[in-house]
Amino acid sequence: MTTAEPRLTLYGAQASGSIAVEAALTLLGIPYTLVEGATWADNEARERVAPVNPMRQIPTLVMPGGEIMTESAAILIYLADLHASAGLAPAPTDARRRQYLRWMVYVSSAIYSLHWIKPDVGRIGAPESARASVVDAVHERIAFCWSNMDGQLTPGKYLLGDELSVLDLYVTVVSRFGPWRDRFYQVAPRMTPVVRRVDQEPRLIAFWRERFPLE
Structure with a gap:
C-alpha cells in the first residue's frame, strides 16, 4: 500500500x-x-x-x-x-530578471491592490453613497497604470521576450478585472497581443474555460 x-x-x-x-x-x-x-x-x-x-x-x-x-x-x-x-521566469543571472521582478511587484502593488477598495469603499473612508464615483476613479487609475507599464515595455512574443513567464499569466488574469479588457486593449496596445496569445495558450484553454471564461 x-x-x-x-x-x-x-x-x-x-x-x-x-x-x-x-x-x-x-x-x-x-x-x-x-x-x-x-x-x-x-x-x-x-x-x-x-x-x-x-x-x-x-x-x-x-x-x-x-x-x-x-x-x-x-x-x-x-x-x-x-x-x-x-522556464516560467528569468534566472537570477538573466539580464531580464530585474525587469521581471519590477513588473511583478508593480502589477501587485500599483494595480491589483486597488481592487481591494471596490467591495467596500469604506476601507478608504468613503461613504457608500460615493461608491460609484470611487470605483470609477479606481478604474481610471488602473487604466493609467496599465498605460504606464505598456509604455515602458517592448514585448516579443511574450512580455519579456519569446518565453512565456508567470508575468504573462499575472497580467493576463489581472487585465480581465475592471476596467476590463476593452479598456486594457485601448491603453496597453503593446501588451494586448501578449494577453490574447496567453488567452489561447493550448495548455490552458480548458483551464480558462473552467476557471475564468473571458466572456
Whole structure:
C-alpha cells in the first residue's frame, strides 16, 4: 500500500486573483487541493480562509508541511523559481530578471491592490453613497497604470521576450478585472497581443474555460 504524496492546498475562487496561481500550477503539472470560496462576497468563505490567513483573502497557499504563503506575486515568483527547468521566469543571472521582478511587484502593488477598495469603499473612508464615483476613479487609475507599464515595455512574443513567464499569466488574469479588457486593449496596445496569445495558450484553454471564461 502506497502513501499519497502530500499536496499543496490553495484557497481560491473562480475569476479571482488565485487564477494566475492556478494557471501556473496547471502549466507546471503540480497537483493541488483547491478550497473554493469568493471571500470578497461570501462570509462563509471568509471564515473558511481565516484559520490560514487572518486577512481572509485569496490566494492563500498552504504547503504540505503547513507553512502559509499569501500574495499572488510572491507565490508566482516562488513557484517559477522552485521549478526553474520549466522556464516560467528569468534566472537570477538573466539580464531580464530585474525587469521581471519590477513588473511583478508593480502589477501587485500599483494595480491589483486597488481592487481591494471596490467591495467596500469604506476601507478608504468613503461613504457608500460615493461608491460609484470611487470605483470609477479606481478604474481610471488602473487604466493609467496599465498605460504606464505598456509604455515602458517592448514585448516579443511574450512580455519579456519569446518565453512565456508567470508575468504573462499575472497580467493576463489581472487585465480581465475592471476596467476590463476593452479598456486594457485601448491603453496597453503593446501588451494586448501578449494577453490574447496567453488567452489561447493550448495548455490552458480548458483551464480558462473552467476557471475564468473571458466572456
